[in-house]
Amino acid sequence: GQNIDQPTEMTATEGAIVQINCTYQTSGFNGLFWYQQHAGEAPTFLSYNVLDGLEEKGRFSSFLSRSKGYSYLLLKELQMKDSASYLCAAMDSNYQLIWGAGTKLIIKP
Amino acid sequence: SQTIHQWPATLVQPVGSPLSLECTVEGTSNPNLYWYRQAAGRGLQLLFYSVGIGQISSEVPQNLSASRPQDRQFILSSKKLLLSDSGFYLCAWSETENTEAFFGQGTRLTVV
Numbered sequence: 001g002q003n004i005d006q007p008t009e010m011t012a013t014e015g016a017i018v019q020i021n022c023t024y025q026t027s028g029f030n031g032l033f034w035y036q037q038h039a040g041e042a043p044t045f046l047s048y049n050v051l052d053g054l055e056e057k058g059r060f061s062s063f064l065s066r067s068k069g070y071s072y073l074l075l076k077e078l079q080m081k082d083s084a085s086y087l088c089a090a091m092d093s094n095y096q097l098i099w100g101a102g103t104k105l106i107i108k109p
Numbered sequence: 110s111q112t113i114h115q116w117p118a119t120l121v122q123p124v125g126s127p128l129s130l131e132c133t134v135e136g137t138s139n140p141n142l143y144w145y146r147q148a149a150g151r152g153l154q155l156l157f158y159s160v161g162i163g164q165i166s167s168e169v170p171q172n173l174s175a176s177r178p179q180d181r182q183f184i185l186s187s188k189k190l191l192l193s194d195s196g197f198y199l200c201a202w203s204e205t206e207n208t209e210a211f212f213g214q215g216t217r218l219t220v221v
Contacts, residue, residue: 004152030207042199042212043153087153095206096168099152 002026004100006088011106012078020073020086020103028093032071034062035087037102043087046073075105083107111136115200115213122220128173128187130216132200135181140202142183143210144175147197159183160206195220 003025012018024032031050035043049055049064049071061074073086085102092098115132122128134140144156155168157175165175172191176184183200197217201210 008150033209040215040217042215045209045211048209089153091207096155097153097210099154101150101152 002090002092002098004088004090004098006086006100006103008101009104009106011108012075014078014080014107014109016078017074017076018078018105020075020088020105022071022073022088022100024069024071024088024090024098024100026090026092026098029066030091030093030095032062032064033089033091033097034071034073035089037085037087039084046086078107080107080109111202111211113200113202113211113213115216117216118214119217120219122190122218124192124220125189128185128190128194128218130185130198130200130218132183132185132213133181134183134202137181137202137204139180140204141206142177143201143203144183144185145199145201147199147215153199157185190220192220194218 006022033048034046036046037043047062049062052066054063059076064071085104087102088100089097112135142159145153146156147153157165157167159165159177162177173187197215199215200213203210
């Protein structure tokens, strides 16, 4: 079956770095998405990886290893506003997104 | 620029009543449109998607239906709501099937 795994919750300190991991099993693969979702709000797109390697966008970076079925989202210089859930989603061969349950990131001062 | 509007933001409905949630997209043509439901502690569940007017694909058999009467309008409906229909409903659009999706504000539906 198709599956996405990511930690339920993580805690980090303001100004620090945190890495949120995601492993996936899909029927075929057409890319890996990361979204940010603040409580009670809609998800917003952060990044998309389809080739192996690291994609950097300001304080956020996303990494993909297709052979390992593994991705991570790296957040640097954490700010209080980064407190949110981070959703990992893998796209299968039918272009359907398989979503993880999300990782709730708590930032402490 | 493209925008997506979804309403209402919150809704409390009695069991057995009908439902109609509306979603419209502006600034793009022939978008792919999606209805998702998000339950607490679980991943987004795709309910319906549409690649064009009148074309609806259902992912999960349920008490709900969807329609796309116009290119940029997507409607989620039910004839008779169940308690289990409570949840956070999200409309989304994407340019193509393999590009990022953009979400509406969501509707928090409580069936009582």
